[in-house]
Amino acid sequence: MTSRREELAANLAEVLEAVDPYSPTLIVVTKTYPLSDVEILNQLGANNFGENRSDEGFAKSQAIKAQSKSSNWHYQGEIQSKKIKEILSWADCIHSLDDLRHAEKIDRVLQENSSSIKAFLQLSLDGDSSRGGLIESDLFPAAEALNKYRSIDLLGLMCVPPVDMEPALAYAQIASLHQRFSAEFPDSKSLSAGMSGDYMIALDHGATHIRVGSKILGERDYD
Numbered sequence: 001m002t003s004r005r006e007e008l009a010a011n012l013a014e015v016l017e018a019v020d021p022y023s024p025t026l027i028v029v030t031k032t033y034p035l036s037d038v039e040i041l042n043q044l045g046a047n048n049f050g051e052n053r054s055d056e057g058f059a060k061s062q063a064i065k066a067q068s069k070s071s072n073w074h075y076q077g078e079i080q081s082k083k084i085k086e087i088l089s090w091a092d093c094i095h096s097l098d099d100l101r102h103a104e105k106i107d108r109v110l111q112e113n114s115s116s117i118k119a120f121l122q123l124s125l126d127g128d129s130s131r132g133g134l135i136e137s138d139l140f141p142a143a144e145a146l147n148k149y150r151s152i153d154l155l156g157l158m159c160v161p162p163v164d165m166e167p168a169l170a171y172a173q174i175a176s177l178h179q180r181f182s183a184e185f186p187d188s189k190s191l192s193a194g195m196s197g198d199y200m201i202a203l204d205h206g207a208t209h210i211r212v213g214s215k216i217l218g219e220r221d222y223d
């Protein structure tokens with residue numbers, strides 16, 4: 001019987017080998033999986049972890065950070081105003097920023113603590129608000145407006161393609177928008193895109209950060 005450690009090691013190695021030519025930042029999405037899995041992955045060398053729920057991210061990050069090895073924590077879930085303080089207490093990077101009111105509150109909290117955070121603006125290709133993100137026409141003005149929030153370091157764009165959209169089509173749109181965005185905002189050239197089902201396509205279209213969960217940890221029962 002293979003142990004959980006062997007299983008995670010094999011899955012992680014497979015993903016790392018596939019993405020190696022692109023040298024992206026691999027964020028291992030550990031949502032819904034236990035702390036013991038994060039510990040194993042951290043021991044195996046993974047040090048970027050993604051979570052969708054603030055309470056879960058808080059608990060896991062506290063435990064891992066207490067165990068010495070370096071780790072970076074990424075919040076990629078929907079942002080609720082009342083959770084912002086908590087998110088900022090553990091996350092090193094927010095991938096799901098899509099509302100300037102949230103940006104204002106984030107900046108206020110961080111300024112009070114003389115702190116800062118990395119962030120991606122989330123792009124929506126179809127405007128479906130249930131998955132979050134800003135449509136293209138709102139994206140550029142939002143990035144412009146973020147300039148005034150000194151504590152927010154805008155790394156670039158994040159996108160989750162609509163499930164019912166042909167990946168090739170979705171990523172062609174993302175790549176073209178990413179190019180224009182990078183030209184307009186040269187300090188924010190990163191692209192967080194690509195999950196278990198599409199990370200190779202995402203890398204072929206310029207992704208610098210990929211967020212991979214089930215391919216490494218196994219299928220989740222729920223999100």
Ligand SMILES: *Cc1c(COP(=O)(O)O)cnc(C)c1O
Nearest residue numbers: 029076195196211212213214215
């Ligand atoms: C769950 C999730 C992922 C990881 O998805 P997998 O298909 O398990 O790789 C990546 N990004 C976001 C925003 C997610 O919610």
